[in-house]
Amino acid sequence: MSDIAQKVPFGFEPEADIRKGTIIFYDSFEHISGRELDMAASITRERSFAKLVLYPLHEQTVKRMSKEPVSALYKREDKLFEWKKEQGGADIVIERLEAKRKKYTPIDAALRHLTESYPLPAFLLLTGETANQFASYSSFEEWIGKIRLILLEEPNPLHPRLERNRHRWESVT
Template sequence: MKRDIQHVPYGYEAPPAGRKGTLIFYDSFEHITGEELMKAAAAAAERKFSKLVLYPLHEETVRRMTKEPVKPLYKREDRLHEWKREQGQSFITVEGLEGKRKKYTPLDTALRHIAGVYAAPYFLYLTPDMANLFASFSSFEEWIVKLRLLLSEAPAQVHPRLEKFRHRWDVAGGDGMPHTP
């Protein structure tokens, strides 16, 4: 009989039974309200994710992706950390990769980092605009088979690639079925 030995870091605690996977809220968090953060946390709890990762984007990343002016990253991160403390939930994490890099971080790099740090399966929690933007990237089809999307609300316009992979995304608070526009 073969035995597999697993090594875990000191202080490791197994996730609560029945919980698995990571929900990553990938956004600039410039226009995301406290109610929208609560909706994401509720979706993570309802779907029994072991982690909700808030991934705020660096100013340079936002500038290259959307050409939209945003507040400095540290101000948006401070607001997220404050919201996290108010919630008192241990499964919520604010990812600091963009703050460490201090420059533009391609989505591919961010997703590879997330895959290396957090437990699978992976779900990206996106606004409809961010989902359409993600679908416009050339690497979308490579990533959509490795993760699923959970949209904060039903999109008014659906990118053709997003339409093609309709079975890989859902709307938060929906009936569990992909949205049909």
């Protein structure tokens, strides 16, 4: 606390911050276009979230999750930094945990780090394919009670755990 006395008018109450929570965009960002990133930014603004966190996955993580080849993490991060610069958003963060670890990071460890580091409540923004993969993990039941999901598109076919927890997620398309 500061030792400097501040003067305020009688009855002054500081403005309450109406922006709360975090949207976490968890993806490899290999096939995500500027349109999807713009959609994530508009959801953040429309729903008054405090932060949009972009979480690009390391090559090893993508390899274990989907077996699809991806470009190097630094190249995908460069595209995200360019997009962020165009947006000029101070409320957009590109999380670099996987760049620091330089290896496979389980989704549990990533979500634990993200929920401890950023304001709650946490909403996880996923593609339909990634949502089905997340639902196939045993820890999904634990995490679906702590976070909510926003899907860019509804997966077809829908994983049974997603179907069972339909009240905890929504599709934006």
